[in-house]
Amino acid sequence: MVNSLVVLAAETEHNPIKPIWQEIVVGGIAFVILCYVLMKFVFPQMEKTFAARVDAIEGGIKRAEAAQAEANQLLEQYRAQLAEARTEAARIRDEARADAEGIRQDVLAKAREESDRIIAAGREQLAAQRESIVRDLRSEVGTLAVDLAGRIVGESLADEARSRGTVERFIAELDSAGSTNGRR
Amino acid sequence: MAVQSMVLADVPFPPSVEDFYLPSILPWGEHDNYWFTKITALVWLTTALIIIFFLVSYRKPQLVPTKKQWIAESVYGFVRNNVAVEMIGPAGVRFAPYLTTLFTFILLNNFWGIVPFVQISPNSHIAFPAMLAAVSYVMFIWVGIRHHGFVKYMKVSLIPPAPWFILPLLIPIEFFSTFLVRPFSLAVRLFANMFAGHMLLLVFTLGGFAMLNANAWFLPFSLVSWAMTIALTFLEFLVICLQAYVFTVLTASYVQGALADEH
Numbered sequence: 009m010v011n012s013l014v015v016l017a018a019e020t021e022h023n024p025i026k027p028i029w030q031e032i033v034v035g036g037i038a039f040v041i042l043c044y045v046l047m048k049f050v051f052p053q054m055e056k057t058f059a060a061r062v063d064a065i066e067g068g069i070k071r072a073e074a075a076q077a078e079a080n081q082l083l084e085q086y087r088a089q090l091a092e093a094r095t096e097a098a099r100i101r102d103e104a105r106a107d108a109e110g111i112r113q114d115v116l117a118k119a120r121e122e123s124d125r126i127i128a129a130g131r132e133q134l135a136a137q138r139e140s141i142v143r144d145l146r147s148e149v150g151t152l153a154v155d156l157a158g159r160i161v162g163e164s165l166a167d168e169a170r171s172r173g174t175v176e177r178f179i180a181e182l183d184s185a186g187s188t189n190g191r192r
Numbered sequence: 193m194a195v196q197s198m199v200l201a202d203v204p205f206p207p208s209v210e211d212f213y214l215p216s217i218l219p220w221g222e223h224d225n226y227w228f229t230k231i232t233a234l235v236w237l238t239t240a241l242i243i244i245f246f247l248v249s250y251r252k253p254q255l256v257p258t259k260k261q262w263i264a265e266s267v268y269g270f271v272r273n274n275v276a277v278e279m280i281g282p283a284g285v286r287f288a289p290y291l292t293t294l295f296t297f298i299l300l301n302n303f304w305g306i307v308p309f310v311q312i313s314p315n316s317h318i319a320f321p322a323m324l325a326a327v328s329y330v331m332f333i334w335v336g337i338r339h340h341g342f343v344k345y346m347k348v349s350l351i352p353p354a355p356w357f358i359l360p361l362l363i364p365i366e367f368f369s370t371f372l373v374r375p376f377s378l379a380v381r382l383f384a385n386m387f388a389g390h391m392l393l394l395v396f397t398l399g400g401f402a403m404l405n406a407n408a409w410f411l412p413f414s415l416v417s418w419a420m421t422i423a424l425t426f427l428e429f430l431v432i433c434l435q436a437y438v439f440t441v442l443t444a445s446y447v448q449g450a451l452a453d454e455h
Contacts, residue, residue, distance in 0.1 A: 022209055022210060022212070022213045024209050024212065024318065025318055025383075027317070027318050027319035027322045027323075028226050028317065030226035031226055031231065031232060031317055031319035031320065032319045032320075032322065032323050034227070034232045034235060034236075035235055035320040035324075038235045038236055038238070038239040039293075039297060039323065039324070039327070041239060041243075042239045042243060043293050045243050046243070046246055046289065046292070046296075049247065050247065050264075050268075051288065051293075053253055054253070054268050056253075057254075057255070057265070061255055064255055
């Protein structure tokens with residue numbers, strides 16, 4: 009084995025771990041060209057594409073989020089407006105109810121007042137009428153009584169003054185009796 | 193058939209180092225002219241293929257990628273996310289273009305080792321791995337010095353957090369492992385794998401012919417030997433991808449070490 013190796017080594021003119029400088033030059037140039045082209049024209053483009061892709065996706069998400077936020081805000085706004093409108097309506101309704109109640113009360117009060125007034129006026133009128141009737145009756149009763157008395161007695165009372173005094177006294181008695189009886 | 197009969201007539205066995213050094217193409221047949229050989233032609237072809245592939249598939253990049261664009265992006269995305277960012281962190285994105293170039297260059301150069309009728313990888317000549325390792329070496333030192341400044345970088349990379357009395361032992365070890373061994377280990381690992389792969393395929397292929405030549409009754413053994421060649425080709429495929437990946441990951445890891453603030 010060792011012998012064959014020695015023979016091999018003696019035969020070889022190439023040493024596999026000794027680089028051939030021409031190959032280093034060729035490999036170096038080829039690799040530099042490769043590096044130049046790929047690192048200048050290809051991979052930066054790829055990074056750009058990756059970035060654009062990320063941007064497109066994230067931008068899309070961002071846009072969607074913005075739209076969502078806007079929609080939410082609008083919804084919130086509408087809800088607020090709706091609530092406001094509802095409270096407003098309720099307020100108006102309450103006010104209207106209160107107004108109606110007030111008006112009703114007013115009308116009632118006025119009607120009551122009016123009726124009171126009418127009743128009072130009627131009463132007054134009645135009282136006045138009664139007064140005048142009483143007055144008329146008084147004088148008529150007096151006359152009638154005098155006439156009646158004259159007829160009954162059969163004689164005309166000459167002394168008018170005396171008869172008037174008698175009549176008035178009689179009426180005053182009647183009156184006082186009537187008033188005490190009437191109060192009871 | 194013609195090739196087979198030719199080989200049958202004259203089988204060089206066992207394969208030797210000389211099998212890796214093919215005669216020059218231009219000028220034709222010369223033995224000590226290395227400017228234009230099968231090896232250098234393959235390197236140029238690799239370079240051209242990678243450039244064409246990327247330029248064609250990324251001529252008009254679109255937000256929603258086409259199939260070709262997707263493949264090109266996957267290659268870059270793989271190295272970018274699974275090597276650069278994974279090893280170096282967010283700062284690694286800056287190194288992703290170089291690492292991807294390195295990865296594709298090594299991968300395709302390695303791949304020639306199992307392409308039928310080509311079947312030799314330029315990386316089985318140490319010149320190419322050595323050149324790439326030198327680039328990685330210069331790069332990680334340069335990155336370290338730019339990040340820390342020369343003195344601080346030396347301090348960070350050479351002085352581990354250890355008791356003072358052990359430092360006289362540790363500093364030379366650190367220096368040896370960081371600044372001397374790294375480029376050689378990178379270069380030799382890739383070169384040796386490709387060299388050994390080619391040698392294995394040669395041994396089993398030529399061995400089959402050699403046995404058949406020795407005795408026609410050895411045909412079954414020859415068939416087994418050739419079947420082994422096919423099996424080993426699949427193994428080689430694994431090695432090819434793995435070595436390209438390892439070279440890239442190690443370069444990234446060296447850069448990460450140069451950027452790290454602690455030992």
